[in-house]
Amino acid sequence: MLGERNLSIAWGGDTRYWEWGHSPESRFAEVGILRCVWWLDIQGRIASAMLSPKTTYVAYLVFRVTRDSWGLSALGKTIVTFGGVRNETSNVYLQQPRTRGRPRAQAHTQTTRSDRWMEIKLGEFYYDNEDEGEIEMGFQEHHEYKGGLIVEGIEVRPK
Secondary structure, eight states: OEEGGGSEETTTTOTTTEEEEOOTTSSSSOEEEEOOBSOEEEEEEEEGGGSOSSEEEEEEEEEEEEEEEESTTSOEEEEEEETTEEEEEEEEOSSOOOOSSSOOTTOBOOEEOTTSOEEEEEEEEEEOTTOOSEEEEEEEEOSSOBEEEEEEEEEEEEO
């Protein structure tokens, strides 16, 4: 897993928008805690040499939300780029939007892991031993103000 300190987070270095703290449930010494931001952009990179060849991988954003979180049900998108191929998934939500009536069609939302953190799928890619370079993966949401997101990192694991 890429810990939050190994990620590129828009406004991550500005304490008006993000703070860095400890979460006893995290495997890392620090997690990123979103105070308030409009432009949420979390990106990670991993060298393909770190992966096993002839394997399909899935990348996940691993996070939690605070009790007083807000704005996290806005429409976002995920991106995975590798070997010149860019895959985007729209209709992605960090939190399920509250809607009256039927749920939104084909919405991609978080699932709860066994360690009680949540994750959203950023995308899949196939690593063939001949592909070299970096895999880029991320989540973007630029539609409204939001706060109360706790980012542990991005996890890449075999499908």
